[in-house]
Amino acid sequence: MTARTSNDTARDIPEATVARLPIYLRALITLAEDGTETCSSEELATAAGVNSAKLRKDLSYLGSYGTRGVGYDVEYLRYQIAREIGVTQDWPVVIVGIGNLGHALANYSGFRSRGFRVVALLDADPDRHDEVVAGVDVRPFDELEEIAAEHGVAIGVIATPALAAQDVADRMVTAGITSILNFAPTVLSVPAGVDVRKVDLSIELQILAFHVQRKAAANALAQESSA
Amino acid sequence: MTARTSNDTARDIPEATVARLPIYLRALITLAEDGTETCSSEELATAAGVNSAKLRKDLSYLGSYGTRGVGYDVEYLRYQIAREIGVTQDWPVVIVGIGNLGHALANYSGFRSRGFRVVALLDADPDRHDEVVAGVDVRPFDELEEIAAEHGVAIGVIATPALAAQDVADRMVTAGITSILNFAPTVLSVPAGVDVRKVDLSIELQILAFHVQRKAAANALAQESSA
């Protein structure tokens, strides 16, 4: 799914582990806010909704940050994970497509608090260029390259309709963006070295629907056999 | 991740395959709209952004719907996948939490076109109960059980702040909802037999940030060694 650069430098962390690190980070932040100074792998695993063995193995890829017989120092581990993910400082982000979803994303407060800063909102529709959303001007899409260069943007968010998404992705790539979060319901094709992650509402719902149907079928069968 | 009922009836389809079926379905719909009547696994795989061997293996779990030497009948396969997922008829859905994101979700046109019908929008805040969003009244959260029973709702969407999400989930479960799509940035705990899927914007961004950082580190190293 994710393109790899040929130069795999240090110990590489499994993709599945990377996907869980942000969950651990959030759990640690919550614990810290509650005043907890130390926690065991069991506690943290419960807070993150995973198995404690898995948690320990995941953390072991980062290094040996716990103390046997004691557990993990919440603040210390939090910093180590944040550093590993790379959210000890803010990443500039551009959002393209300021429709319903784009509005919601721009207003999402979790952005700034979790290591991201929206530096620009772009839309191809001139009617939107007057708007100010979440304190940021909506600018013409054409300014993408300029803005990306100015702020050193590496991460772009696509919240356009499906038809526009591939064009937007192409322009992002030429603007030097190497990581794309795609909310448009379409498959993007990008050159190697560019990461794309997809968030697709209706796919998620369809997966749920599949399981609902399966459960319903199982129940019907159970009813039948008990009758 | 996903809770299983003990009664696994028919041939069970791997979770990874289930997650891709909606992608194939979408690709088939696009092909059908373009007037394509038949397609090979290679074509469909390209459209869906996967390897053709994987596609064929995925489809083989559903049955033998292709013809060797010819390929797949687009309309037929489309129907079979839709039937397998369970989106040949509409599923009633409730959305709880009508903030920025809830608005966007309620207005998302992909809902109805992809097998889902929003039967209710709920919010705990009385100030929102006057609103009509996307043609649906916003109702008090307390009416959840009543509405769920009336429409036979099995799927709920949580778009509330993190703090409210667990309460909402608990109420959904007592209201008979067995599948939850959670947009709140928190881990939900639900009884066995209830499926939860999580969509978390800042986690996706953090995963991207990790890869950006890794790429940057790799580049720095390459620069250094070439100097």
Added chain:
DNA sequence: CTCAGTTTGTTCTCTCGTTCACAAACTCCT
């Protein structure tokens, strides 16, 4: 009818991820 060409369905292998189980390392109490 036969044969060349095409494309599916499936088997086999390899990689990746999860879970168990336990030794190593720490704390605290006596």
Added chain:
DNA sequence: AGGAGTTTGTGAACGAGAGAACAAACTGAG
């Protein structure tokens, strides 16, 4: 100091998923 009780880090077994490769099954031409 020593021993009981905890908790981490990791080796090993196990299971799931990805991809290659190929036999089986179809089409169409001659």
